[in-house]
Amino acid sequence: xxxxxxxxxxxxxxxxxxxxxxxxxxxxxxxxxxxxxxxxxxxxxxxxxxxxxxxxxxxxxxxxxxxxxxxxxxxxxxxxxxxxxxxxxxxxxxxxxxxxxxxxxxxxxxxxxxxxxxxxxxxxxxxxxxxxxxxxxxxxxxxxxxxxxxxxxxxxxxxxxxxxxxxxxxxxxxxxxxxxxxxxxxxxxxxxxxxxxxxxxxxxxxxxxxxxxxxxxxxxxxxxxxxxxxxxxxxxx
Ligand SMILES: NC(=O)c1ccc[n+]([C@@H]2O[C@H](COP(=O)([O-])OP(=O)(O)OC[C@H]3O[C@@H](n4cnc5c(N)ncnc54)[C@H](OP(=O)(O)O)[C@@H]3O)[C@@H](O)[C@H]2O)c1
Numbered sequence: 288x289x290x291x292x293x294x295x296x297x298x299x300x301x302x303x304x305x306x307x308x309x310x311x312x313x314x315x316x317x318x319x320x321x322x323x324x325x326x327x328x329x330x331x332x333x334x335x336x337x338x339x340x341x342x343x344x345x346x347x348x349x350x351x352x353x354x355x356x357x358x359x360x361x362x363x364x365x366x367x368x369x370x371x372x373x374x375x376x377x378x379x380x381x382x383x384x385x386x387x388x389x390x391x392x393x394x395x396x397x398x399x400x401x402x403x404x405x406x407x408x409x410x411x412x413x414x415x416x417x418x419x420x421x422x423x424x425x426x427x428x429x430x431x432x433x434x435x436x437x438x439x440x441x442x443x444x445x446x447x448x449x450x451x452x453x454x455x456x457x458x459x460x461x462x463x464x465x466x467x468x469x470x471x472x473x474x475x476x477x478x479x480x481x482x483x484x485x486x487x488x489x490x491x492x493x494x495x496x497x498x499x500x501x502x503x504x505x506x507x508x509x510x511x512x513x514x515x516x517x518x519x520x521x522x523x524x
Contacts, residue, residue: 295363444517
């Protein structure tokens with residue numbers, strides 16, 4: 288029996304990942320606000336401490352099962368609010384950092400706690416971004432959170448080296464994907480996101496990849512027998 292635990296599997300890349308792992312025999316547990324699947328758990332990651340309690344409660348019964356393989360994917364994310372740092376309302380700043388960073392950490396930490404003692408193949412995947420590696424004007428919070436999470440995974444990977452039953456912890460840059468996130472980028476005002484034309488061109492020139500193709504690449508990476516703990520992979524097709 289194989290288990291996938293994923294955040295943000297209601298649509299976009301996360302939905303494609305749920306389908307990809309399900310067709311390969313995985314039992315799925317998915318966390319999102321709209322929670323559309325029979326295997327979904329309803330959660331709002333903008334409320335980080337509350338959501339950690341929901342995650343812990345949902346995962347506890349699963350840790351009593353002996354899984355031959357466990358994959359954890361931290362995938363939920365948002366760009367909102369797009370715009371210059373000094374124009375962002377305080378509450379929206381906190382919500383963004385909770386969704387993209389704090390709740391992501393707590394999601395990973397809860398999963399590690401529940402499954403650290405399990406035997407078998409265990410993989411922890413953080414869906415990262417090019418925004419973890421450099422700045423984009425208008426995306427300061429998203430850039431900060433993605434960079435922080437990548438480095439969190441780097442540290443967790445070193446900690447896992449010291450464990451008797453370690454997870455393999457990796458970051459994956461998914462590339463540009465044809466999802467609602469890209470649609471919201473294209474709707475941004477140029478004063479909020481000066482690079483908006485480049486992203487409109489990417490859609491028009493067919494550069495955005497279908498989420499199903501990216502999910503297949505991520506599945507192939509996570510299933511590699513020689514996967515490297517701590518590495519940043521790219522789902523480049
Ligand atoms: N699209 C791209 O080109 C691209 C490029 C690089 C990296 N990425 C990364 O890939 C991942 C998936 O992005 P996507 O393009 O698939 O985005 P998307 O279509 O906008 O989906 C985002 C997912 O996150 C969930 N989510 C957002 N806010 C939430 C909240 N407050 N509480 C719980 N769940 C929440 C959404 O579920 P609900 O709305 O149901 O809550 C949804 O399932 C993200 O980490 C993103 O940063 C995307």
